[in-house]
Amino acid sequence: MDCIEVCPVDCFYEGENMLVIHPDECIDCGVCEPECPADAIKPDTEPGLDKWLQINTEYADKWPNITAKKEPPADAKSFDGEAGKFEKYFSPEPGQGD
Template sequence: MTYVVTENCIRCKYMDCVEVCPVDCFYAGDNFLVINPDECIDCGVCEPECPAEAIVPDSDDRAAVWAETNTKFSALWPNITRKGTPPADADEWRDKPGKAELLSDAPHKG
């Protein structure tokens, strides 16, 4: 089992989860984070740290559609090991449904 970042992270990208990950398995896009499933050790420490509640175990029904996205972008985006600054409007986007079409495939800059 592994953990999966879901739609709730889009445009929020708080990055609290990155700080607690013992194996540095997070990768950053312009407006989204992903977990590399091959690196995740299923410890679960990231899940309660996410203010947007965007991280779920892959056994959760919400993970199914996002598992492939995490796998795909973790191979393309840069690894992130420290919490950065979330977008200025992150709180405005938190808990908004229907953000999937806003997912940028661009890698994190900075």
């Protein structure tokens, strides 16, 4: 989760099992994109991402801010490339934040 530490405006928010970016706080600098271990960060200007923009907007207002890297879950690599992860595993519960 190096993406969190390189963010100059601290716009990441932590859920129980995923992170979101507050779209109104993000300055679209792009420094987080190559740091994302899951390759999950996309510009909100890309077509077809309306669902993700809505999720990021909703949960950034509900979940706590996170500004420091934490260790990923031990089983994180086992989910790489798995189809339908969001539908199978998403939790609306907040994480711990900083």
